Amino acid sequence: MLGRKERDQLELFITGSLKQLVPDEHVLARVDRVLDLSWLRQEVTDCYCANDGRPGIDPEAAVRLMLAGLLSGIVHDRKLMREAQVNIAIRWFVGYGLHEQLPHHSSLTRIRQRWGEERFRRIFKRTVEACLKAKIATAEVVHIDASLIRANVSWDSLTEQHVVDVLSENQNEDESEAEKTGRQSGKYKKVCTTDPDATMATNARNRRLEPSYKQHTAVDDKVGVILDVAVTTGQTNEGEMIEPQVDEVEAITGIDIKTVTADAGYAYAKVYGALERRGIDALIPAKAEPIKSRVPLRRFRYDAKHDILKCPRGRVLRPARPIKHGRFFYSKAKDCARCPLKGDCLSKGRVNKAVVVGNDYPALLRARRRRERWSWQDRRLYQRHRWRSEGFHGEAKTWHGLARAIRRGLPNMKIQAYLTAAAINLKRLAAALVALLLCLIASLDASPSASRGVPG
Numbered sequence: 001m002l003g004r005k006e007r008d009q010l011e012l013f014i015t016g017s018l019k020q021l022v023p024d025e026h027v028l029a030r031v032d033r034v035l036d037l038s039w040l041r042q043e044v045t046d047c048y049c050a051n052d053g054r055p056g057i058d059p060e061a062a063v064r065l066m067l068a069g070l071l072s073g074i075v076h077d078r079k080l081m082r083e084a085q086v087n088i089a090i091r092w093f094v095g096y097g098l099h100e101q102l103p104h105h106s107s108l109t110r111i112r113q114r115w116g117e118e119r120f121r122r123i124f125k126r127t128v129e130a131c132l133k134a135k136i137a138t139a140e141v142v143h144i145d146a147s148l149i150r151a152n153v154s155w156d157s158l159t160e161q162h163v164v165d166v167l168s169e170n171q172n173e174d175e176s177e178a179e180k181t182g183r184q185s186g187k188y189k190k191v192c193t194t195d196p197d198a199t200m201a202t203n204a205r206n207r208r209l210e211p212s213y214k215q216h217t218a219v220d221d222k223v224g225v226i227l228d229v230a231v232t233t234g235q236t237n238e239g240e241m242i243e244p245q246v247d248e249v250e251a252i253t254g255i256d257i258k259t260v261t262a263d264a265g266y267a268y269a270k271v272y273g274a275l276e277r278r279g280i281d282a283l284i285p286a287k288a289e290p291i292k293s294r295v296p297l298r299r300f301r302y303d304a305k306h307d308i309l310k311c312p313r314g315r316v317l318r319p320a321r322p323i324k325h326g327r328f329f330y331s332k333a334k335d336c337a338r339c340p341l342k343g344d345c346l347s348k349g350r351v352n353k354a355v356v357v358g359n360d361y362p363a364l365l366r367a368r369r370r371r372e373r374w375s376w377q378d379r380r381l382y383q384r385h386r387w388r389s390e391g392f393h394g395e396a397k398t399w400h401g402l403a404r405a406i407r408r409g410l411p412n413m414k415i416q417a418y419l420t421a422a423a424i425n426l427k428r429l430a431a432a433l434v435a436l437l438l439c440l441i442a443s444l445d446a447s448p449s450a451s452r453g454v455p456g
């Protein structure tokens with residue numbers, strides 16, 4: 001029989017809690033079971049006047065609103081508040097009844113400005129501590145990776161740097177020379193007028209530069225808990241961030257990291273050297289020597305004991321002039337004078353060989369040798385790096401709005417990154433709790449008393 005639903009009938013009373021209307025397996029219901037923000041009020045007390053002004057929004061309700069938005073993939077405040085008006089799950093999660101007035105969307109902006117990025121970082125750190133306490137993170141094997149986040153600006157807001165404008169206005173006969181210098185020194189790079197913290201960057205040579213931020217993430221190997229998040233402007237090299245990030249993870253967790261994995265973008269001598277000095281095993285695929293030469297640098301043997309280089313003809317190159325990241329080694333002109341390799345080995349116009357050796361060059365050589373002997377466990381762990389760290393970035397961008405900055409400025413971008421990482425950690429924690437409950441139920445079912453039907 002064809003059914004009919006009356007739509008105009010008003011409900012006079014709604015009994016019970018909103019919780020009864022939210023399914024147990026809903027992401028907000030699951031996260032609510034593991035979320036503890038009881039410490040937050042004390043943390044932000046100093047941001048408010050004790051005895052004056054209008055009462056602000058409850059701090060826990062504000063953070064719950066922001067987390068609910070990120071967990072639901074609704075990242076913009078206006079849209080989130082429109083959704084919260086009609087979404088029972090969000091209302092229940094935040095603690096607002098059906099007839100209660102929700103805060104204005106601009107209140108969330110003011111809260112972010114008032115609290116500052118450091119307090120949001122502490123919210124994220126608390127989720128890491130909760131994951132360590134629940135033993136779903138060990139912080140012994142850490143995957144480190146970086147990903148670009150498109151800044152929230154339009155293409156129209158990009159302009160060339162002032163120096164380029166000045167050069168073009170004062171064209172003279174040296175124009176071609178000035179242009180050449182400009183291109184080499186990066187002065188032609190575009191700058192963003194509406195968000196100067198974002199810089200032009202790309203993650204592939206065949207893609208165009210975009211105004212971006214860069215998120216550097218440390219992910220635990222066990223179930224993919226995020227141990228640390230750092231945000232920089234887009235053109236920051238990831239190799240510069242790995243050292244402080246390793247120190248930060250050890251400070252947050254209080255655990256010594258045993259192995260760090262990272263992709264070839266981190267394969268620098270200084271990275272290998274820094275990890276070696278900390279006693280950390282670096283599972284980073286070392287790149288082959290970049291400059292192609294008939295007498296490549298790898299044919300020069302470094303003798304760490306005597307601090308000399310030996311060339312392919314067995315002649316000694318001694319250290320001389322120090323530079324920023326290493327030293328120059330020079331051979332003697334008389335050694336090279338009658339060498340048959342002279343034509344291929346020496347640069348045009350030189351009478352002796354000059355080689356730059358980085359400070360951590362021996363560590364790079366060890367990494368290159370080790371790369372050739374990676375065991376299958378190493379290969380498996382490096383595969384895990386891909387789906388742990390890159391998987392996190394994919395998840396954060398696809399489901400939690402991290403593909404694009406929501407607001408402008410580095411502090412706002414950091415707050416977005418901390419809250420997104422906190423939301424994902426809470427998801428991991430909630431999933432671990434569900435798995436634990438299922439294990440408990442299964443073990444109870446399998447116990448002898450259960451199989452005999454004896455009431456427990």
Ligand code: SF4
Nearest residue numbers: 311336339342345353
């Ligand atoms: S040219 Fe000089 S540095 Fe090069 S292989 Fe010959 S002796 Fe060695």
